[in-house]
Amino acid sequence: MSIKDKVAIIGVGSTRFGELFEMSYADMVVEAAYQAYQDAGIEPDRIEAAWLGTANPGTSALDGDAGSSLAEPLNLYPRPVSRVASFCTTGMEAVRNAAFAVAAGEYDVVLVVGAEKMRDVPTRGSLVARHVLETHPYLCKGRTAPGQFALVGTRYMYTFGATKESLARVAVKNHHNGSLNPRAHFRNEVTVEQVVRAPMVAAPLGLLDCCPTTDGAAAVILARREVAEAMKSDYVLIKGMGFSVTGGYYNMQFQADNDFLGFRATREAAAMAYKQAGIKDPRKEIDVAECHDCFTITEIVNYEDLGFCAKGEGWRFIDDGVSTLEGDLPVNTSGGLKSCGHPVGATGARMVAEVTDQLRGRSGPRQVKDARQGLAHTVGGPGVLSCVIVLGRP
Amino acid sequence: MSIKDKVAIIGVGSTRFGELFEMSYADMVVEAAYQAYQDAGIEPDRIEAAWLGTANPGTSALDGDAGSSLAEPLNLYPRPVSRVASFCTTGMEAVRNAAFAVAAGEYDVVLVVGAEKMRDVPTRGSLVARHVLETHPYLCKGRTAPGQFALVGTRYMYTFGATKESLARVAVKNHHNGSLNPRAHFRNEVTVEQVVRAPMVAAPLGLLDCCPTTDGAAAVILARREVAEAMKSDYVLIKGMGFSVTGGYYNMQFQADNDFLGFRATREAAAMAYKQAGIKDPRKEIDVAECHDCFTITEIVNYEDLGFCAKGEGWRFIDDGVSTLEGDLPVNTSGGLKSCGHPVGATGARMVAEVTDQLRGRSGPRQVKDARQGLAHTVGGPGVLSCVIVLGRP
Numbered sequence: 001m002s003i004k005d006k007v008a009i010i011g012v013g014s015t016r017f018g019e020l021f022e023m024s025y026a027d028m029v030v031e032a033a034y035q036a037y038q039d040a041g042i043e044p045d046r047i048e049a050a051w052l053g054t055a056n057p058g059t060s061a062l063d064g065d066a067g068s069s070l071a072e073p074l075n076l077y078p079r080p081v082s083r084v085a086s087f088c089t090t091g092m093e094a095v096r097n098a099a100f101a102v103a104a105g106e107y108d109v110v111l112v113v114g115a116e117k118m119r120d121v122p123t124r125g126s127l128v129a130r131h132v133l134e135t136h137p138y139l140c141k142g143r144t145a146p147g148q149f150a151l152v153g154t155r156y157m158y159t160f161g162a163t164k165e166s167l168a169r170v171a172v173k174n175h176h177n178g179s180l181n182p183r184a185h186f187r188n189e190v191t192v193e194q195v196v197r198a199p200m201v202a203a204p205l206g207l208l209d210c211c212p213t214t215d216g217a218a219a220v221i222l223a224r225r226e227v228a229e230a231m232k233s234d235y236v237l238i239k240g241m242g243f244s245v246t247g248g249y250y251n252m253q254f255q256a257d258n259d260f261l262g263f264r265a266t267r268e269a270a271a272m273a274y275k276q277a278g279i280k281d282p283r284k285e286i287d288v289a290e291c292h293d294c295f296t297i298t299e300i301v302n303y304e305d306l307g308f309c310a311k312g313e314g315w316r317f318i319d320d321g322v323s324t325l326e327g328d329l330p331v332n333t334s335g336g337l338k339s340c341g342h343p344v345g346a347t348g349a350r351m352v353a354e355v356t357d358q359l360r361g362r363s364g365p366r367q368v369k370d371a372r373q374g375l376a377h378t379v380g381g382p383g384v385l386s387c388v389i390v391l392g393r394p
Numbered sequence: 395m396s397i398k399d400k401v402a403i404i405g406v407g408s409t410r411f412g413e414l415f416e417m418s419y420a421d422m423v424v425e426a427a428y429q430a431y432q433d434a435g436i437e438p439d440r441i442e443a444a445w446l447g448t449a450n451p452g453t454s455a456l457d458g459d460a461g462s463s464l465a466e467p468l469n470l471y472p473r474p475v476s477r478v479a480s481f482c483t484t485g486m487e488a489v490r491n492a493a494f495a496v497a498a499g500e501y502d503v504v505l506v507v508g509a510e511k512m513r514d515v516p517t518r519g520s521l522v523a524r525h526v527l528e529t530h531p532y533l534c535k536g537r538t539a540p541g542q543f544a545l546v547g548t549r550y551m552y553t554f555g556a557t558k559e560s561l562a563r564v565a566v567k568n569h570h571n572g573s574l575n576p577r578a579h580f581r582n583e584v585t586v587e588q589v590v591r592a593p594m595v596a597a598p599l600g601l602l603d604c605c606p607t608t609d610g611a612a613a614v615i616l617a618r619r620e621v622a623e624a625m626k627s628d629y630v631l632i633k634g635m636g637f638s639v640t641g642g643y644y645n646m647q648f649q650a651d652n653d654f655l656g657f658r659a660t661r662e663a664a665a666m667a668y669k670q671a672g673i674k675d676p677r678k679e680i681d682v683a684e685c686h687d688c689f690t691i692t693e694i695v696n697y698e699d700l701g702f703c704a705k706g707e708g709w710r711f712i713d714d715g716v717s718t719l720e721g722d723l724p725v726n727t728s729g730g731l732k733s734c735g736h737p738v739g740a741t742g743a744r745m746v747a748e749v750t751d752q753l754r755g756r757s758g759p760r761q762v763k764d765a766r767q768g769l770a771h772t773v774g775g776p777g778v779l780s781c782v783i784v785l786g787r788p
Contacts, residue, residue, distance in 0.1 A: 001499025049637075066480045068778055071639040078662035080637035082487055085477050086460045093476055097491050104497035105395025243443075243474035245465040268472035384462055 003103040004276050008228030008235040009391065010109075010221050011040025012353035017216035017341035018185040019119045025063040026073035028217035029115050032346075033074055036111065036219035041232060044074065047221075048107040050081040053094030053114040054345040063117065064345065070113055088292065088380025089243070090114060091218065091348025092387035096241050098222050108227045114349030115217035118342075145294065146210055148382040150202035153297035155260035157204060162300070162315035164204055168195035169318045170296035171208050171338055177325060178335025180365045185214045185341030195296075209296040214341030218350035229394075236359045239373065240279070240390040242272025247384040258383075261312075265386035266305035266379050273375070273388040274307070282307040286329060286390075287371040288358045290351035292379045293336040299323075303331070306377060306388070325366060333358060333366045344380075348387065351376035355391050397497040398670050402622030402629040403785065404503075404615050405434025406747035411610035411735035412579045413513045419457040420467035422611035423509050426740075427468055430505070430613035435626060438468065441615075442501040444475040447488030447508040448739040457511065458739065464507055482686065482774025483637070484508060485612065485742025486781035490635050492616050502621045508743030509611035512736075539688065540604055542776040544596035547691035549654035551598060556694070556709035558598055562589035563712045564690035565602050565732055571719060572729025574759045579608045579735030589690075603690040608735030612744035623788075630753045633767065634673070634784040636666025641778040652777075655706075659780035660699035660773050667769070667782040668701070676701040680723060680784075681765040682752045684745035686773045687730040693717075697725070700771060700782070719760060727752060727760045738774075742781065745770035749785050 013035025015028050023031075029052075037044055050071070054064030063069050067081025086093040091114030098112045156162055172192055178184035190208055198206035228235040246265040247258055258264065270282070279285045291306065293299035300314035308329055309317045317323060323331035334340045334354040337347060355374040357363045373392040379385070407429025409422050417425075423446075431438055444465070448458030457463050461475025480487040485508030492506045550556055566586055572578035584602055592600035622629040640659040641652055652658065664676070673679045685700065687693035694708035702723055703711045711717060717725035728734045728748040731741060749768040751757045767786040773779065 003498050003500055006498075066775060066779060067639050068481075068775060076639065078638040078640045078658065080666075081639045082491060082637070083479050084491075085479055087462075097476060097478075097494070100491070100495040100498045100500060103500070104397050104400075104494045106397055106494060106497070243476070244472040245461050245470065245475045246472045264472065272474075381460060381462060385460060 002276055003099060003241065004239055005237050006103040006225055007099045007238045008223050008225050009352065009356050010223045010228050010231060010235045011036040012220050012356050013039060014183055014218040014350050014353055015216050016183045017214050017343065020215035021120055025069065025115060025117050028215065029070055029113050030073050032217040032219035033111060033113055036221045040221045042109065046109050047076065047079065047111045048109055049079055049101065050076055050111040050113065051094040051098040052081060052083045053090040053349060054083065054116055055085050055087055055090045056344065064115060087385055088294065088344055089348060089378045089385045089387040090345040091350065092352065092376060092378050092389060093243065093348070095220055095349060095352055095389060096243055096387060099238055099241065102222050102224055109221065109223045112220045112222065112349055113217060114346040116343035116345040117215050118213045118344065119215050145382060146202040146205055149295040149298055150205045152260050152301060153204045156297060156301065159261060160312040160315065164196050165192055166315035166319055167204065167209055167296040167300065168192040170293060170299045171195045173318065173324050174293060174332050174336040174338040177333050177366055178339025181335050181340060184335040184339050185212050186339045205295050205297065211294050211337035211342045214343045216341060216343035216346045216350070218346045218353050220349050220352050234360045235394065236356050236391045237394055238389060239392045240273040240277030242269035242388045244268035244272065245385050262301040262305045263379050263383040263386060265384055266302060266377065269386040269388040270306050273390050277390040279390065283309065283329065286373055286375055288333060288355060288368045288374040289329065289331045289377065290334060290354050291331055291377040293332055293338045294342060296338070298379070299331065299336070302377060325368070330368045333363060333368060348376065348378045351378070352389060359391060359393050396670055397493060397635065398633055399631050400497040400619055401493045401632045402617050402619050403746065403750045404617045404622050404625060404629045405430040406614050406750050407433060408577055408612040408744050408747055409610050410577045411608050411737060414609035415514055419463065419509060419511050422609065423464055423507050424467050426611040426613035427505060427507055430615045434615045436503065440503050441470065441473065441505045442503055443473055443495065444470055444505040444507065445488040445492040446475060446477045447484040447743060448477065448510055449479050449481055449484045450738065458509060481779055482688070482738055483742060483772045483779045483781040484739040485744065486746065486770060486772050486783060487637065487742070489614055489743060489746055489783060490637055490781060493632055493635065496616050496618055503615065503617045506614045506616065506743055507611060508740040510737035510739040511609050512607045512738065513609050539776060540596040540599055543689040543692055544599045546654050546695060547598045550691060550695065553655060554706040554709065558590050559586055560709035560713055561598065561603055561690040561694065562586045564687060564693045565589045567712065567718050568687060568726050568730040568732040571727050571760055572733025575729050575734060578729040578733050579606050580733045599689050599691065605688050605731035605736045608737045610735060610737035610740045610744070612740045612747050614743050614746050628754045629788065630750050630785045631788055632783060633786045634667040634671030636663035636782045638662035638666065639779050656695040656699045657773050657777040657780060659778055660696060660771065663780040663782040664700050667784050671784040673784065677703065677723065680767055680769055682727060682749060682762045682768040683723065683725045683771065684728060684730070684748050685725055685771040687726055687732045688736060690732070693725065693730070696771060719762070724762045727757060727762060742770065742772045745772070746783060753785060753787050
């Protein structure tokens, strides 16, 4: 048995991503969910169960702590609403757990919402500040996210001869895509020169190599395939899912299988998802992808880990323009984390929504021609968890 | 379709519950998991995926934050390890989500661990202190857990004529059961007089009406029914599951459906689980139950909400001794939250382990004679979420 082709996506929605000081956590989840209801063409009452993905509960330590934070604003009472948390893979983990329940035949139509307030955190400070404050043995010694991914950047450039310009081209591409996405946090174009000359954060990563800190929510409605078929024609199917936890927990350097040139978690999760989907050559069989570009170097190693190109060839992949909107395998058509923004719990759901829209031909100026199969990918915490979901037209 | 009879429990394990200052979070999950491996008769490598339930991550804000906290100490790499969080229903929610994945045919054998460090929290303080500290609009005004459940106690006594002695009998029963359970936090017997005369916490709830703050972890191994059948004879089956989120989030008093005499979430969750399990009269069809006795009054209203007796009759149910070990429907044979302790994320998994042992005839001096069907029940946050799982012999 396998969950392949048993679960359909029938509707998606998303807030604008950005500094949403004017919206509460509840405002965000309501906007995302009602867009998804409308897209699916269903009344809210049709939802039988829901999954909420929020990585770090909000200012009161209650927003997003449990399913109640979704059930209350949407009045889902008395339905079951689960909450999952899994660092940067949170949103996709919510989709994955919901998909199991649908594939098991427990529910016909379920809602998934990923949501995170990242800017609106006066009492807690940023994730990094919180970790430092709470004196984690590694993090309090400067192992912030930029600091950790910078190690991959340095090692990658040293080993394969990539330059800061190649890294910069990821930012240029994703800002261009974001400029076409009305929901993106950043909608400005940037140049290679601007990225390379930006203030340094953690060498070799400058300010424009880093994704922003963003508020946002995204929603996905799943249905049993037979139910979806009876409702509409423009649904997409989950073809394969993979989730992997690897590496030492914040002990990246002690892992024999970590060469600082990519992430084993991504390779394992992709292998699981490809096997389930029956994909042998992702370079040819994937038409569009959203991947986890928390930093520019991350997208480059993702190309390799996801099997889009050989090890050490990721920087040529972006240099050659293969992953641009006009290229052969467009990546992060949304603008990615880099430009669309990265509200941790929302990102995975937002990616699934973007790929769904691409496969339904609804992406407007960023539409990839005749996209039939795509994938969403997140990696997190730092590089120790990864989730890959392959979607396809029926 | 339904998940009924598709998922088996083939092994369970649990640490001692108590003030485990000598054990780290990792120590706890390892002990619980290896007991479960041994009970199931499997090598750790047989586990294909895992679910971790922890409600509030630990002192460093990292222990229990994501599946990594389980994957690392157990070396589950590169397998998927999800984390769910759902206040006091966390441990059962972990079982529920894992069961969906098994029922969907995605995995044959999976591990569920619930774990919580409640005593060992120097930087954060207790849950209550944290909430007050972070100035939640209601909690900071004294709406602690005892304060909230006390409202139910007062209303219940006023409406139905129950006395503090009836509440006390719940404590007496559960301390007696705990005295027979080597893993219980409290193993001392108490008398009605001691409970009634204990220092007041929130009237009518005195110190001995309240469950303690406890460290602990519990593990459950699930397998596809066909796989379990091939492995061993003493497995139990999941007959039905229900999970419900109701009421206003910390706005209990504004809910028209809340009469302060019980919890709608429990009634809804029980209705879902009974429907799936095909149970029409739980009083006759349930032989043993673990229910959420965070306070003595909670167990009394649970009797009613779970359908063990009519509304307003719960206090007579305990007065008549129906729920004692020798009674007709023994409840909280483990000692319950009251005596066994309540490490939030662990409790639900610990309850499922206790009922599993009862159904396999492995409960030693607290064994219920010929128990064929049982249930586990949690209610949380405060009274707005509830999970019910019905287990039965094959």
